[in-house]
Amino acid sequence: MEFLISKYHPGERPDVNLPSVKMFEILGEEGIRNLVSDHYDLLVQSEIKDLFPKNPLALEKAKEHSADFFIQICGGPMYFNKNRGKPMLNRRHLPFKITAEGRVTWLECYKTALQKTDLPEDVLFSFWNYLDVFSKWMVNTYE
Numbered sequence: 001m002e003f004l005i006s007k008y009h010p011g012e013r014p015d016v017n018l019p020s021v022k023m024f025e026i027l028g029e030e031g032i033r034n035l036v037s038d039h040y041d042l043l044v045q046s047e048i049k050d051l052f053p054k055n056p057l058a059l060e061k062a063k064e065h066s067a068d069f070f071i072q073i074c075g076g077p078m079y080f081n082k083n084r085g086k087p088m089l090n091r092r093h094l095p096f097k098i099t100a101e102g103r104v105t106w107l108e109c110y111k112t113a114l115q116k117t118d119l120p121e122d123v124l125f126s127f128w129n130y131l132d133v134f135s136k137w138m139v140n141t142y143e
Contacts, residue, residue: 001121003111003128008100010142016133020126021075026119029071035113036067042109048102073130090137097141107135 024032040063044052053059068079069087080087110131114124 001124001128003107003114004132005104005107006132006136008103008136008139010100010139012136014133014136016137017126017130018073019130020123022123023119023127024071024074024076026123027074027117029076031117032071032074032076033063033067035117036070037063038113038116039110040066042112043106046105046109048105051096051098051102074127090140093138094140098138099141099143100139101143102141103135103139106138107131 027035040052040059043049044054044059053062065080065084068083069089072078072080110128114128117124119127
């Protein structure tokens with residue numbers, strides 16, 4: 001499956017469809033945590049590494065928060081809401097300068113992480129579509 005990255009247009013706020021719950025049904029909590037961990041391991045070696053914690057304990061906490069979010073939106077337990085409150089991810093990410101180019105790097109790292117999974121194509125497409133559209137909401141710095 002080819003993971004296409006759609007073009008970002010400044011100020012764009014497209015409708016976001018949640019990924020299929022099959023993602024959680026197939027991978028389970030541990031599988032999603034591993035996917036998120038793999039993604040972060042790629043991010044801290046990428047061009048946008050400065051957006052992520054350098055301290056290993058802080059990085060593990062960031063992985064945990066992100067995995068909690070993805071577990072929740074994929075139909076698993078509501079860990080994120082329980083531990084962090086309503087996601088409001090755009091607001092939570094405002095302190096970080098997220099550019100359209102950074103969005104592409106973030107997605108490219110997810111491409112690599114997702115290629116390690118053995119998920120059915122429809123489940124991968126559903127998750128990828130979510131990531132592609134959701135990531136547009138996170139861009140907050142225009143060059």
